[in-house]
Amino acid sequence: MNNPLLPAGLPIAAVERDTGLAKDTLRVWERRYGFPLPARDTHGERVYPPEQVDKLRLIRRLTDLGHRPAKIIGLDLSTLTRMLEDMGSPKDPADPERSAQFAAILKFVRLHLHEDLRRSLQQQLMKLGLQQFVSSVVAPLSSLIGDAWLRGELEIAEEHLFTEQIQNILRAAISTQPMAQGGRPVVLLTTFPEEQHALGLLMVEAMIAPEGASCISLGTQTPLEDIRAATDAASFDIVAVSFSAAYPARQAVEGLRSLRQSLPEQVALWAGGAGIRGCARKLTGVHLFESLDAIPVAIEAWRHQRASDQA
Amino acid sequence: MNNPLLPAGLPIAAVERDTGLAKDTLRVWERRYGFPLPARDTHGERVYPPEQVDKLRLIRRLTDLGHRPAKIIGLDLSTLTRMLEDMGSPKDPADPERSAQFAAILKFVRLHLHEDLRRSLQQQLMKLGLQQFVSSVVAPLSSLIGDAWLRGELEIAEEHLFTEQIQNILRAAISTQPMAQGGRPVVLLTTFPEEQHALGLLMVEAMIAPEGASCISLGTQTPLEDIRAATDAASFDIVAVSFSAAYPARQAVEGLRSLRQSLPEQVALWAGGAGIRGCARKLTGVHLFESLDAIPVAIEAWRHQRASDQA
DNA sequence: TCAACTTTTTGTCCAGGACAATCAATGAAC
DNA sequence: GTTCATTGATTGTCCTGGACAAAAAGTTGA
Numbered sequence: 001m002n003n004p005l006l007p008a009g010l011p012i013a014a015v016e017r018d019t020g021l022a023k024d025t026l027r028v029w030e031r032r033y034g035f036p037l038p039a040r041d042t043h044g045e046r047v048y049p050p051e052q053v054d055k056l057r058l059i060r061r062l063t064d065l066g067h068r069p070a071k072i073i074g075l076d077l078s079t080l081t082r083m084l085e086d087m088g089s090p091k092d093p094a095d096p097e098r099s100a101q102f103a104a105i106l107k108f109v110r111l112h113l114h115e116d117l118r119r120s121l122q123q124q125l126m127k128l129g130l131q132q133f134v135s136s137v138v139a140p141l142s143s144l145i146g147d148a149w150l151r152g153e154l155e156i157a158e159e160h161l162f163t164e165q166i167q168n169i170l171r172a173a174i175s176t177q178p179m180a181q182g183g184r185p186v187v188l189l190t191t192f193p194e195e196q197h198a199l200g201l202l203m204v205e206a207m208i209a210p211e212g213a214s215c216i217s218l219g220t221q222t223p224l225e226d227i228r229a230a231t232d233a234a235s236f237d238i239v240a241v242s243f244s245a246a247y248p249a250r251q252a253v254e255g256l257r258s259l260r261q262s263l264p265e266q267v268a269l270w271a272g273g274a275g276i277r278g279c280a281r282k283l284t285g286v287h288l289f290e291s292l293d294a295i296p297v298a299i300e301a302w303r304h305q306r307a308s309d310q311a
Numbered sequence: 312m313n314n315p316l317l318p319a320g321l322p323i324a325a326v327e328r329d330t331g332l333a334k335d336t337l338r339v340w341e342r343r344y345g346f347p348l349p350a351r352d353t354h355g356e357r358v359y360p361p362e363q364v365d366k367l368r369l370i371r372r373l374t375d376l377g378h379r380p381a382k383i384i385g386l387d388l389s390t391l392t393r394m395l396e397d398m399g400s401p402k403d404p405a406d407p408e409r410s411a412q413f414a415a416i417l418k419f420v421r422l423h424l425h426e427d428l429r430r431s432l433q434q435q436l437m438k439l440g441l442q443q444f445v446s447s448v449v450a451p452l453s454s455l456i457g458d459a460w461l462r463g464e465l466e467i468a469e470e471h472l473f474t475e476q477i478q479n480i481l482r483a484a485i486s487t488q489p490m491a492q493g494g495r496p497v498v499l500l501t502t503f504p505e506e507q508h509a510l511g512l513l514m515v516e517a518m519i520a521p522e523g524a525s526c527i528s529l530g531t532q533t534p535l536e537d538i539r540a541a542t543d544a545a546s547f548d549i550v551a552v553s554f555s556a557a558y559p560a561r562q563a564v565e566g567l568r569s570l571r572q573s574l575p576e577q578v579a580l581w582a583g584g585a586g587i588r589g590c591a592r593k594l595t596g597v598h599l600f601e602s603l604d605a606i607p608v609a610i611e612a613w614r615h616q617r618a619s620d621q622a
Numbered sequence: 623t624c625a626a627c628t629t630t631t632t633g634t635c636c637a638g639g640a641c642a643a644t645c646a647a648t649g650a651a652c
Numbered sequence: 653g654t655t656c657a658t659t660g661a662t663t664g665t666c667c668t669g670g671a672c673a674a675a676a677a678g679t680t681g682a
Contacts, residue, residue, distance in 0.1 A: 012666075250675085336664060342638080
């Protein structure tokens with residue numbers, strides 16, 4: 001009956017879903033490296049113990065970041081976790097007040113205190129203003145929570161709870177922005193297929209909206225061809241694409257190259273997010289953002305450029 | 312180089328993504344039924360022409376609705392489309408004013424007139440109030456747009472544009488609801504894994520919020536085990552799960568049974584959405600909703616029930 | 623330091639067999 | 653006539669093990 005609520009182990013299809021590793025890849029790793037080495041049920045089918053799945057998740061993240069499977073597949077859980085932390089966020093600036101706030105918010109998430117969570121986020125928003133709130137609260141908190149989930153300290157449900165609350169708050173805040181009619185630049189915002197992370201988009205939108213620019217979000221997972229087609233139908237000045245840390249960097253680079261080529265020349269292509277940090281020199285004609293704070297500046301620069309072009 | 316912007320045909324992995332049919336299934340159908348019958352590239356790998364992919368998409372929808380592959384795989388595109396329409400929405404009530412509005416909104420979507428789209432939706436919301444807006448505008452429009460996409464009359468990007476705008480409007484509207492502190496019942500809202508459709512959740516939330524109940528949404532794709540665990544951590548009165556038309560009905564039924572069993576008895580389990588229409592008798596202990604309008608009534612009933620229990 | 627070439631690594635594809643789970647049809651019992 | 657068990661066909665997913673192109677790493681020469 002395979003009751004998913006009493007997990008003795010996962011079948012291969014579930015592991016594929018959970019880790020993002022194709023069934024073929026799982027089988028070929030087993031053949032080549034001896035890991036994962038699942039048990040077998042009575043019909044000879046693979047049954048993966050949860051620990052192996054946890055380890056696979058870590059390995060997957062590390063390979064996305066450029067490590068080779070053969071080099072890391074033999075290491076143990078704690079080593080892998082450490083590697084991931086080393087590669088990730090360089091450091092926290094250790095502002096004591098802020099980190100206390102973050103700790104409190106993390107506690108709310110862990111204890112499912114949605115009401116407290118909502119209130120404290122809302123408070124921060126009021127205090128800091130939308131842009132500041134996004135760049136110095138939402139962004140670091142998101143990666144904190146992502147890391148905590150990776151380390152198994154948080155359930156997926158708890159990450160979802162946080163994401164939902166942030167979405168509510170950001171969307172509400174964005175929709176109260178004065179929204180200049182016909183504001184320029186007009187920005188088309190989306191992610192590539194296979195990128196499901198919607199929060200990055202919303203953060204970008206929140207940085208753009210207060211600048212008086214028009215931002216049209218297509219949500220996640222828009223096929224490249226559709227993005228190009230959208231620039232025919234409407235007159236966008238900028239296409240902006242966001243990549244989460246889980247997105248394979250080479251796939252991002254290739255997609256951006258291809259998209260750059262198919263877009264009209266006068267349409268700028270912007271990209272940002274943890275998924276493509278440090279790929280700048282591989283891309284020409286694409287404006288790469290290392291930080292959310294660079295967005296308002298870039299909008300200003302775009303306007304300046306445009307003004308001088310027309311003169 | 313396989314430029315996705317000049318599609319001569321899709322490799323099997325892309326077809327799996329587009330149709331939701333596993334690679335194994337695609338190969339075994341070819342072996343058994345002779346369809347799909349893709350071309351081969353120089354390395355002998357399958358290259359699926361776009362028409363075959365379109366047909367596969369339709370077949371997939373029909374099998375989810377209970378048809379057997381062998382019976383329908385030989386039929387042609389127009390026949391399949393007709394079957395799908397017959398099974399789908401019974402009819403439109405032919406309110407001339409409303410259908411004119413819908414036609415206008417569809418036009419805005421098709422022409423990417425996001426500004427007009429936003430304005431006309433906002434107008435409807437103001438005129439009808441949140442609940443009425445959701446049940447008689449958002450819900451029918453969503454299925455209209457879903458159908459149009461299925462028939463190839465809309466790009467995915469256009470569906471996304473619509474979904475994003477609706478999300479913005481609904482989330483903003485929900486967050487302005489007075490939100491009774493500690494309002495009962497407390498509802499936990501989510502979807503099962505593999506169900507990505509977030510709009511259904513938002514519609515439910517919009518129906519619940521004005522009733523003064525507390526609604527905590529976990530967004531899409533929460534593992535069953537996490538849903539159960541969440542009811543430990545916080546005290547929910549109701550767990551509500553939504554299923555889009557694309558969700559396989561039997562999977563929904565099985566999941567609901569399993570979840571019902573693992574939830575505490577005093578927690579009610581509600582389910583709704585096109586994905587489980589007509590499955591009522593297969594489920595005991597689960598409140599099945601055929602329509603969004605039934606939600607406010609059910610909340611009222613829950614309160615009444617509870618009042619008499621305590622007396 | 624960079625470019626061109628070679629080798630190794632790695633993910634994905636293929637064929638074709640197997641089989642359990644599901645569905646449809648049939649028959650028995652109430 | 654409806655319900656329930658039995659049988660038989662259908663169908664999705666898993667298996668093994670071989671193959672190979674694309675990407676990365678290593679090597680050589682300017």
